[in-house]
Amino acid sequence: MRLTLVPRRQDFYEVFAALGRNAQATAVMVEERFRGFPDSGVEHGKVKDLEHEGDRLTAELYQLMNTQYVTPFDREDIHDLARAIDDVVDHMEHASDLLGLYRIEATMEQAIEQCGLLLGATDYLAEALGGLRHLSGLQKPLAGIKRREDDGDRVVRDAVAALFEDDDISPRAIIQWKDIFGALEDSLDACDTAAHLIGNIVVKNA
Amino acid sequence: MAVRVGDRLLGPLFDTVAQVSGRTPVIVHTSADAELALRSAHHDLVVLDPDIASIDILPDDPEARPAIVVWISARSSARVAQLLEAGADDAIDPSMAPVELAARLRRPLRGRFVAVARxxxxxxxxxxxxxxxxxxxxxxxxxxxxxxxxxxxxxxxxxxxxxxxxxxxxxxxxxxxxxxxxxxxxxxxxxxxxxxxxxxxxxxxxxxxxxxxxxxxxxxxxxxxx
Known part of the structure; x- marks a missing residue:
C-alpha cells in the first residue's frame, strides 16, 4: 500500500459527514421499528443494511488513513471518533435485533422514549460531523448531544425501575427488557463519547 | 370485601385490592351479603373480616369459591393457623406494609385467573x-x-x-x-x-x-x- 503525499482532506470530511447521516438514518429506522412494533413494517434487515453501510464507511475512513500521509486531525482522534460512531450504530442495531431474537410481543413506552432521544442525539451528531470541515458552530450540537444523554440516563433508570416494581413481573420480561434498554442506552452513551472526541478535536485544531 | 366500615385502614386496603385484582372492589356490610359474595361466581377475591362474617360460612368446595383472605386486627400464630385450617387462603393484618399486603392478596389469585380464563x-x-x-x-x-x-x-x-x-x-x-x-x-x-x-x-x-x-x-x- 502506497502513501500519497497529496492531501485529500475533503475525502475525510465527506466520509465523516456520511457516517453522521448513516447514524441519523439508523436512528430514524430503529425509532420507527420500535414505535410500531410488531406491525411497523420495518424489518430488522433494513437496520442491518444501515449497519453494514456504516462498517463500509468506517473501512473507507481507515483506508484513507492508511493511504494518506497527511490527515486533517491526529490519526488517533480519527480512529477513536470513527469507532464511537460505529458503536452508536452497532448498539442501535443490537437493540433492534433483540426484538426479534427475544420474540418480543410488543415494545415498552420507555424504549420508544429512548429511541426518541436517539433521534435527537444523532441529528446533532450528524450536524457536528458535518461541521468538522470548518470546526465552527459545533457548540450547539455538542451541547444537544449531552442533554439527550442526560435525559437518557433518567429514562433508563425509570425503565429498569419499572421492571422491578412488582414481584410478579415475569423474569423473562426483566431479562429481555434490561438488555434492550441497555443496548439503547449504550448507543446514547456512544453519541456522548463521539461528542467528547469532537470537542477534543476542536480544541486541538481550532 | 367484607370489612368494617369504620376501619381506618379500609382506604389503603381498598386501593390495594383494586390494584391487585384490576377491578373495583365491592364492600358488603352484613354477614348475609358476605355469604352471597362467597358463593358468587363473579368475585375472584373476598377479603373477609371475621367480626362481620364468621369464618364458618366459607363454602366447603375450594373450587367453587373465590380466593379468601381474612383481615385480622391482631396477628397471632394460633389465630392464623385456625383460619388457614378453616379454609382461608391467607390472613392479613394492619401491621403489614402495602407491598406485603399486595403480595399476599396476589398469591391466591394466580391460579384462579387461569381457571377464569379457561x-x-x-x-x-x-x-x-x-x-x-x-x-x-x-x-x-x-x-x-x-x-x-x-x-x-x-x-x-x-x-x-x-x-x-x-x-x-x-x-x-x-x-x-x-x-x-x-x-x-x-x-x-x-x-x-x-x-x-x-x-x-x-x-x-x-x-x-x-x-x-x-x-x-x-x-x-x-x-x-x-
Whole structure:
C-alpha cells in the first residue's frame, strides 16, 4: 500500500459527514421499528443494511488513513471518533435485533422514549460531523448531544425501575427488557463519547 | 370485601385490592351479603373480616369459591393457623406494609385467573372459548390468534364492564404487567382490526384511565353494561 503525499482532506470530511447521516438514518429506522412494533413494517434487515453501510464507511475512513500521509486531525482522534460512531450504530442495531431474537410481543413506552432521544442525539451528531470541515458552530450540537444523554440516563433508570416494581413481573420480561434498554442506552452513551472526541478535536485544531 | 366500615385502614386496603385484582372492589356490610359474595361466581377475591362474617360460612368446595383472605386486627400464630385450617387462603393484618399486603392478596389469585380464563364466555351472539381455541359471532368463526382470543375472552367475561390493562395482562399472560408495556394495546389493536374485517358489530372501547370494555352494536340485541 502506497502513501500519497497529496492531501485529500475533503475525502475525510465527506466520509465523516456520511457516517453522521448513516447514524441519523439508523436512528430514524430503529425509532420507527420500535414505535410500531410488531406491525411497523420495518424489518430488522433494513437496520442491518444501515449497519453494514456504516462498517463500509468506517473501512473507507481507515483506508484513507492508511493511504494518506497527511490527515486533517491526529490519526488517533480519527480512529477513536470513527469507532464511537460505529458503536452508536452497532448498539442501535443490537437493540433492534433483540426484538426479534427475544420474540418480543410488543415494545415498552420507555424504549420508544429512548429511541426518541436517539433521534435527537444523532441529528446533532450528524450536524457536528458535518461541521468538522470548518470546526465552527459545533457548540450547539455538542451541547444537544449531552442533554439527550442526560435525559437518557433518567429514562433508563425509570425503565429498569419499572421492571422491578412488582414481584410478579415475569423474569423473562426483566431479562429481555434490561438488555434492550441497555443496548439503547449504550448507543446514547456512544453519541456522548463521539461528542467528547469532537470537542477534543476542536480544541486541538481550532 | 367484607370489612368494617369504620376501619381506618379500609382506604389503603381498598386501593390495594383494586390494584391487585384490576377491578373495583365491592364492600358488603352484613354477614348475609358476605355469604352471597362467597358463593358468587363473579368475585375472584373476598377479603373477609371475621367480626362481620364468621369464618364458618366459607363454602366447603375450594373450587367453587373465590380466593379468601381474612383481615385480622391482631396477628397471632394460633389465630392464623385456625383460619388457614378453616379454609382461608391467607390472613392479613394492619401491621403489614402495602407491598406485603399486595403480595399476599396476589398469591391466591394466580391460579384462579387461569381457571377464569379457561371458562367459555358469552356476550350477546359473541362466544369465546380460548381453551378450545374457538371464537364465534353467531355461526361465523373469528380468525383470532390464541392471545387475541384470550384477551377477547377476558373482555367478554367482564360483560361490558371496563377491565384494566394490568388485569387483562395478568389473566392472559399470568404475570404482572410492567409499567409501560404495550402488549395488551397491541393485541387489542389487532383484535379491533379483525373484528372490523369480519363485520362483527362488537367494539373494544378505550376507557381513558381505566382500560378497555366491550360494546355490542344495535345489530345485536345486546348493549353496553351487560
Amino acid at each position: 371458562q367459555p364466555a358469552v356476550l350477546g351472539a359473541l362466544r369465546v372459548d380460548a381453551g378450545l381455541r374457538e371464537a364465534a359471532w353467531h355461526e361465523t368463526v373469528l380468525p383470532l390468534t390464541p392471545r387475541e382470543m384470550e384477551v377477547l375472552q377476558v373482555l367478554v367475561a367482564a360483560g361490558g364492564r371496563p377491565v384494566s390493562r394490568e388485569a387483562i395482562y395478568r389473566q392472559v399472560w399470568r404475570w404482572a404487567m410492567p409499567r409501560g408495556d404495550r402488549t395488551v394495546d397491541v393485541n387489542v389493536k389487532r383484535l379491533r382490526g379483525k373484528l372490523a374485517v369480519a363485520g362483527v358489530p362488537v367494539e373494544v372501547v378505550t376507557q381513558p384511565g381505566v382500560g378497555y370494555r366491550l360494546t355490542i352494536g344495535t345489530a345485536d340485541q345486546a348493549v353496553t353494561g351487560l
